Amino acid sequence: MNKKKMLLVASIALMSSVGTVASAETVGETTLSVNIQGGDLTLEKWAQTLAFKTVTLNDLSQGPVTRTVTLPAGSFVVNNLTGADQTWSLAAGVTTFSDGTNQFDGSLALGDAQNKLVATPDLLGMKAITTQTTPTTPTGHVWQSKAMDAYLTVPATAAFAADTNVNTADNTATTTGSVKLSAGDLTLNDVTPSVSFGTLSMQDVLAGKTTAVAADKAVVAHVTDLTGSGTGWHMTANYSGMKSTDDAAKPLGDTLTIGTTALKAADQTIYSATGDDVTAAKGEAIAKTTAASDVTLNVPSTATAGEYAGTINWKLVAGPAN
Structure with a gap:
């Protein structure tokens, strides 16, 4: 973390006179100082949830299923208050997806569908999803992400825990048929x-x-x-x-x-x-x-x-x- 300290010094000349009586010139010096301390490079905002569309077993019967969610611009915000230009990388990691009993690697990717994250329990499979240089100018010290897509692939072999809320007692269904008879002349x-x-x-x-x-x-x-x-x-x-x-x-x-x-x-x-x-x-x-x-x-x-x-x-x- 870089910090910058600046010392400002100014001289103030004091002069006084009373009426027309001459006096010796008095000169004094006051030293001014200020300490500007650098702040931090921080991740101010990040996507809290990625709500992918539901995947059913019927979907998986045809093979792996990929779902996409679009993150709007500004989903990630980095603030550079260090007082110096900073080059940094935003990295992401993912754990395995789990329903408490079964789990799978969802091959999650952010921004680039090919830049897939490797799911690990301890997030050791983190990868950079972007690298940026943020200046310290008044208008440039805040970086915001552009709109990007997040990709999740559920393998065909993924298993699901049984849904205990399924009502198996009622197996009835209704099919409504309709037909329109077009009148002639x-x-x-x-x-x-x-x-x-x-x-x-x-x-x-x-x-x-x-x-x-x-x-x-x-x-x-x-x-x-x-x-x-x-x-x-x-x-x-x-x-x-x-x-x-x-x-x-x-x-x-x-x-x-x-x-x-x-x-x-x-x-x-x-x-x-x-x-x-x-x-x-x-x-x-x-x-x-x-x-x-x-x-x-x-x-x-x-x-x-x-x-x-x-x-x-x-x-x-x-x-x-x-």
């Missing part, structure tokens, strides 16, 4: 695009023989329900009425009937399917059909000659009809 496909009631003579119209003119083909709609709702669906229709291609002509005033339902300007339920119907379809389309003979047009005797056209608007709705 409710779709309307292949609806009959057009039907015709042919050409009617004014003689038949005026004679009242056109009250139930059948269509030239059946009306068909295909519905596929992949929603998984289990509530089924229903299908509505509204009718625009037959109108002449001559804008000046009046509407035909007809009535269009599908099955037993006379269509109107407002929506009416024409077809439907229950949840059981959908289940029975097994993901395939359900076809709803009205025979051509059941698709009829009533043309009143007040109609005038001309070409007429109208539109049926279909709507597919999830769930049962109200």
